[in-house]
Amino acid sequence: MSDDRDRRRRIKNWALLAVLAAMAVLFYFITIVRFGGQ
């Protein structure tokens, strides 16, 4: 595998991780807002 392909794949993997982490944080705060008053 070329360096360029390796680098692009690594960037994509980190981006995917960032999206998943952001989703987890988002759902945490959504839960607090939605159920905060109960």
Add this chain to the structure above:
Amino acid sequence: MSGTSIGVMEQSGEPVLAREPSLGDYMLLLKPRVMSLVVFTGFAGLIIAPGQIHPLIAAVAILCIAVGAGAAGCINMWYERDIDARMIRTASRPLPTGRVEPGNALGLGVVLAVASVLTMGLAVNDVAAALLAGTICFYIFVYTIWLKPRTPQNIVIGGAAGAFPPMIGWAAVTGDVSLASLALFAIIFMWTPPHFWALSLFRSGDYARAGVPMLPVVAGKRETKKQMLLYTVLLLPVTLAPYFLGASHALYAATAIVLGLAFLGFAVKVWFDEGDRSAKQMFGFSILYLFLLFVTLIADNLAARVFS
């Protein structure tokens, strides 16, 4: 893979992409320019809707509208990759050039579509989620698959898909569909034909090559210009509907009239112009027109809240 394997190399008997797709390639699949307009009109619906919404829930609603629109665009690009390869305007997209595999594009679109609808339902409300799901399905099944390759009225009916976002934004706040939100829908619905026909006037060769029955290809440029003029005339009273329904005030009404007359002026200019120059100008102005109309709608509403 179908006939879209331009830029794809064969190694050891298996198709291999010319290069590893970048994040930018995947972003292009989401049609960011269309997405920005959809987000903006969705935001307008959310702002002018009566009622309260938590800022985080509002942000989630906008995010879901953006992701849902991107997903629909992605699936549209997957389905139309053969057509895109034959058109100059779209030939450099990630799928026709072979930078992204079709299966990956479809997978991305489906995952984002399902995720956006589920998140909207869980975080916002069921009505907004149902409208978002309906919009995505309408764009893919009714517009892309059914209407676009079959009838020159494709963008008239298919334009409904692009008109739903303000209704979704409205429903995110109120949890319902009202006459005022239908008025916002009607504005974009009536704006879409002259906007797209202006584009198709100076891209008619492209559409003819791809076998897409756009109005200038099927009925000719004169008939297209007549239809554009007709829709632009009808658009003017429709843009005043939010005012008469009490969803906006004098500032918006006055701006809508001025902008509507300017848009009409462009349509008249297109009617008399035998070349493509006026059509290009009208296409550019149509985007500015919708942007200014909704900016005024938001500003008018915010001003009324501040001064009341």
